[in-house]
Amino acid sequence: xxxxxxxxxRIALLGATGSIGRQALxxxxxxxxxxxxAAASGSQPVDGLAPLTQVGGDLTELLERAQxxxxxxxxxxxxxxxxxxxxLESGVDLAxxxxxxxxxxxxxxxxxxxxxxxxxxPVDSEHSASFQCxxxxxxxSVDSLVLTASGGPFRGRSADDLADVKPxxxxxxxxxxxxxxxxxxxxxxxxxxxELIEAHFLFGLPYDRLEVLVHPTSIVHxxxxxxxxxxxxxxxxxxxxxxxSYALTYPERAATPVPSLDLVGLTLEFHAPDLExxxxxxxxxxxxxxxxxxxxxxxxxxxxxxxxxxxxxISFADIAEIVAASLESLDLSPARDVEELTxxxxxxxxxxxxxxxxx
Ligand code: NAD
Ligand code: MG
Numbered sequence: 236x237x238x239x240x241x242x243x244x245r246i247a248l249l250g251a252t253g254s255i256g257r258q259a260l261x262x263x264x265x266x267x268x269x270x271x272x273a274a275a276s277g278s279q280p281v282d283g284l285a286p287l288t289q290v291g292g293d294l295t296e297l298l299e300r301a302q303x304x305x306x307x308x309x310x311x312x313x314x315x316x317x318x319x320x321x322x323l324e325s326g327v328d329l330a331x332x333x334x335x336x337x338x339x340x341x342x343x344x345x346x347x348x349x350x351x352x353x354x355x356x357p358v359d360s361e362h363s364a365s366f367q368c369x370x371x372x373x374x375x376s377v378d379s380l381v382l383t384a385s386g387g388p389f390r391g392r393s394a395d396d397l398a399d400v401k402p403x404x405x406x407x408x409x410x411x412x413x414x415x416x417x418x419x420x421x422x423x424x425x426x427x428x429x430e431l432i433e434a435h436f437l438f439g440l441p442y443d444r445l446e447v448l449v450h451p452t453s454i455v456h457x458x459x460x461x462x463x464x465x466x467x468x469x470x471x472x473x474x475x476x477x478x479x480s481y482a483l484t485y486p487e488r489a490a491t492p493v494p495s496l497d498l499v500g501l502t503l504e505f506h507a508p509d510l511e512x513x514x515x516x517x518x519x520x521x522x523x524x525x526x527x528x529x530x531x532x533x534x535x536x537x538x539x540x541x542x543x544x545x546x547x548x549i550s551f552a553d554i555a556e557i558v559a560a561s562l563e564s565l566d567l568s569p570a571r572d573v574e575e576l577t578x579x580x581x582x583x584x585x586x587x588x589x590x591x592x593x594x
Pocket of ligand 2: 359360361362430
């Protein structure tokens with residue numbers, strides 16, 4: 236790996252104009268040992284952000300030119316896949332916010348990491364928290380991993396009550412301020428479903444040892460139950476600058492502007508998720524257990540449906556209907572390479588597009 240004499244980490248930031256991207260810029264600006272060498276976005280201008288920039292197109296071209304020490308992949312959606320695979324295959328450490336690429340291509344990504352030898356540092360808050368609680372311990376010492384969910388803006392509401400909620404209601408997240416796609420995913424709990432699959436691949440735990448609990452204040456980000464009866468949890472105010480900084484300064488754990496937790500008067504509340512009102516969580520677990528390209532299909536159909544929901548072309552309840560229909564109708568056998576995976580993604584998108592007009 237290329238490192239300069241001052242031991243500066245050279246960072247390529249993909250998705251620099253997004254919610255994670257902007258917070259990453261703040262973290263990088265605050266640390267002289269972090270140097271931004273490349274920045275990219277999907278369509279918004281990134282001129283002047285870094286010596287090398289790119290808008291749209293194949294982001295691996297930018298990565299080839301930049302030869303960074305760390306790639307922070309904060310692109311949204313399956314579009315982040317080439318960059319994820321490039322970093323893992325090239326042995327360049329990957330700070331991963333783009334969960335969709337790991338969900339869709341879990342086996343291929345882990346095989347690329349095995350060949351490349353790169354570190355895979357999760358930026359998703361629950362997975363950064365889990366990574367820290369697990370600290371490289373073997374899956375055998377773990378009873379289960381609990382991912383917490385805020386429950387989103389519709390926590391406590393019934394399926395009937397949710398059928399016709401509008402995008403602006405779904406976009407009003409109670410604890411996190413994020414891009415539109417993940418905010419809708421948080422309202423449907425598809426986000427927590429994607430995160431279960433993400434955790435399965437990151438930590439090598441089977442689905443029956445992954446739990447989701449609703450925890451409205453988002454103070455506990457994850458909790459690991461060990462086989463000896465002990466449990467370790469990661470707590471902090473919900474602020475993505477903490478996991479972004481952790482991944483970029485790993486293993487240093489540098490200071491951030493985020494205040495330390497005030498424990499006096501703090502109470503913690505947890506309850507089981509309502510799988511009837513939020514069917515996408517159960518569908519994601521099924522897709523994960525099913526394996527093959529089921530997670531890829533789940534993700535692709537969800538991306539298409541969320542976009543259509545944001546454009547008010549389908550209802551909130553239709554999102555889960557379209558994902559369920561896609562999983563029922565499509566071939567879910569494993570992809571042997573990235574071409575087969577991309578074909579599966581495209582097929583699922585085409586199917587979901589067709590299902591939109593029937594919704
Ligand atoms: P966002 O919509 O705010 O930003 C997305 C970024 O990706 C933008 O810079 C956009 O230009 C870029 N982009 C989109 N399509 C692209 C393409 N085809 N090629 C290149 N760049 C493209 O999204 P976000 O909320 O910052 O989320 C980014 C990722 O991080 C998502 O995978 C999300 O699930 C994950 N994540 C976000 C948060 C959060 O707090 N925002 C928390 C956990 C995980
Ligand atoms: Mg998360």
